[in-house]
Amino acid sequence: MKKSKLWSFGLIMLLALSVLLAACSAEEGTTEEPAETSEETNDGTTTEETEEAVPQILVFGRGGDSVSLDPAIVTDGESFKVTENIFETLLNFGEQDTTINPGLAHDWEVSEDGLEYTFHLQEGVKFHDGTDFNAEAVVKNVERWKGGAEEQFYYFNSMFKAEGKDIIASVEATDDLTVVFTLSRPQAPFLKNIAMSPFAIASPTAFEAAGESFGDNPVGTGPFTFVEWKRNDSITVAKNEEYWQEGLPKLDTIIFRAIPDNSARLNALMTGEIDLADGVNPSDAQTVESNADLQLIERPSMNIGYLGLTNTRPPFDNKLVRQAVNYAIDKQAIVDAFFQGRAEVAVNPMPSSISGYNEEIAGYEYNPEKAKELLAEAGYDGGEIELWAMPVPRPYMPDGQKVAEAIQKNLSDVGIPSKIVQFEWATYLEKAKNGEADAFLLGWTGDNGDADNFIYTLLDKDTIGSNNYAHYSNDEVHELLIAAQSETDEEVRSDLYKQAQEIIHEDAPWVPLAHSIPLLAGKKGVTGYLPHPTGSESLVNVSIE
Structure with a gap:
């Protein structure tokens, strides 16, 4: 009987020791791991999380600084290069031509006499300040263009005024998502004109509050929002997390960097300081083409x-x-x-x-x-x-x-x-x-x-x-x-x-x-960049591999 008790006690101790060893083994990670795992990095995040967190940042080297970021008052290409990504127009041009496509308006009709243009607007679009894009916002933008000083709103006065008269007689919001332009006389290129960068739609709340300083803190509906402007150096824009086109933009940040000298700009590309370089000297084309890490890009000429x-x-x-x-x-x-x-x-x-x-x-x-x-x-x-x-x-x-x-x-x-x-x-x-x-x-x-x-x-x-x-x-x-x-x-x-x-x-x-034929150059890993003949293109589809 005593011997039986000792045997039972020994068996219990042996089982307890086995459980203890198994537990220790599990804590030390020697047991079989699941099929899908992620390694832990020094900062406590997994490698998978780290890869996902790498931001898509594009540095675009260009020849000069912008004059203003208010598209309605500028005429220079360096300003439109940035505003094209902050603002949007009612109609868009084709990716590399000037055919007319939907933009902030998804559909439109023209009257038989060519005097009335009705635009049906995209639903659920918001400006970067959280206010609604709607027909009334379009009306307020046109009223701003029409009511502004002639020497300030250059494009509006050159495109929509003739012999001292307004070609756009009136603009009316017939409902929240429908706006009607009535012309004083037919204008054959009206749809192409309204698709131009200067006629992008800005937040009325923002431009009414900012007045003449609106160009320093622009607010549109575009794929990127304004972050900061270091004069004669760089302009930074960031991904619009609330952008109305699902899955876009692909970049998280764009830095438009001013490098006035063409050769210095190309050198910055070759040393990795920038990802895209505008204004490549024709004499440097061979240098770019012979570099396996770069791509030479031709802009359609116009x-x-x-x-x-x-x-x-x-x-x-x-x-x-x-x-x-x-x-x-x-x-x-x-x-x-x-x-x-x-x-x-x-x-x-x-x-x-x-x-x-x-x-x-x-x-x-x-x-x-x-x-x-x-x-x-x-x-x-x-x-x-x-x-x-x-x-x-x-x-x-x-x-x-x-x-x-x-x-x-x-x-x-x-x-x-x-x-x-x-x-x-x-x-x-x-x-x-x-x-x-x-x-x-x-x-x-x-x-x-x-x-x-x-x-x-x-x-x-x-x-x-x-x-x-x-x-x-x-x-x-x-x-x-x-x-x-x-x-x-x-x-x-x-x-x-x-x-x-x-x-x-x-x-x-x-x-x-x-x-x-304007030339640009970029890193081989820059994809989705399609230069537009107008010199102003949206970077909404650009990514870096």
């Missing part, structure tokens, strides 16, 4: 680079002097030297891909002797002029300083001495717009693919003080352009633009220089 001649300032108030300058400049040499074959010599103030281009115009050939004859006929006294060189590279002008130096030599050869002048970009634009330059380098990237957006916007007398930097005025050209705006027959409309180009060619308000 631009014009030109030498503007302020028609109200001597000596360029004389047509003969303007014609002489056109003969004096060797445009082919400029294209060969600074565009490396990725441009064509310009003849007219718009590219040949635009409907209405006049192919019958031969253009001014390089003829210094003819230039001298015209200067003598004009009685030019040989006084020195100021030649303004752009301080930043633009898609239509990769190096304004070098182009200015080439033009300076051409002008000197025919007896026109010149002094090259530069200003900070915003100051340059403002002074040139006000007619303070003698001759100035500038250009234009088309906003909507329509001839009206080149010839009327840049050279009609109604747009002096906005985009007509040359202060060119011709009543006959004006009548042709106004008629073309209202004409719905495309063949008739095209002929009107061709007639206007003939007169402009004779008057020579500019020296058209080149239509370029």
Whole structure:
């Protein structure tokens, strides 16, 4: 009996020891693990969690800083490059063309007489400040554009005013998600115009509260929200977590970094400081193509680079002097030297891909002797002029300083001495717009693919003080352009633009220089980036692998 008790006690102790050893073994992790596990990192998170937490940050290197982030009041591409991602328009262009697609409006109708446009708006969209996007918000934006000072709302006045009258007679919210535009006369490119970046819809609550400082703290409906602006350095935007298009954007943060020198910007890309570089010098294209870590990107061309001649300032108030300058400049040499074959010599103030281009115009050939004859006929006294060189590279002008130096030599050869002048970009634009330059380098990237957006916007007398930097005025050209705006027959409309180009060619308000193929470069891992011919594209589908 005693022996039996001892045996029982020993058995119990053995079982207890076995349980204890099993428990210890489990705590030490020697038992079989489940099939799906994650390793723990030093900070206590799993590797799986760490991978998911890596933010998608894109650093976009560009040629200069923005002027303002209020799309309604700016005209420069560097501003639109940012605002295109903060704001949205009622209609969108195609990914790489200017076909019309839904935007903040999912559908629209046009009346038979072309005077009434009805837009049906997306439901459930909010501005970044949490207020609702609706028809009343659209009305308030249009009222802001119409009621603003003409010198401030450049685009609205150049696109939707003619002969001192508003083309948009009224805009009405017929219900919460329907808005009706009524025009005072037909405007053939109205849908393309309203899809342009300057006519993005902003939060009325925000712009009413901010007043003129709205451009420093912009509020739209777009895929990215404004974070901060370090002047002349960088602008940061962040993913809109409440964006109305599901699954977008793919990036968490975009930093638009200003690096004025093209070569320095490319170097920043090659050293990994940035992910995308705008404005690659044509001469550097081979460097990019030979680098296995980079990709060369071509932007579809829809631009014009030109030498503007302020028609109200001597000596360029004389047509003969303007014609002489056109003969004096060797445009082919400029294209060969600074565009490396990725441009064509310009003849007219718009590219040949635009409907209405006049192919019958031969253009001014390089003829210094003819230039001298015209200067003598004009009685030019040989006084020195100021030649303004752009301080930043633009898609239509990769190096304004070098182009200015080439033009300076051409002008000197025919007896026109010149002094090259530069200003900070915003100051340059403002002074040139006000007619303070003698001759100035500038250009234009088309906003909507329509001839009206080149010839009327840049050279009609109604747009002096906005985009007509040359202060060119011709009543006959004006009548042709106004008629073309209202004409719905495309063949008739095209002929009107061709007639206007003939007169402009004779008057020579500019020296058209080149239509370029702008180049960009990016890391191989940047995907989904599709450069738009307008120069302003949404980065909503871009990601980094």
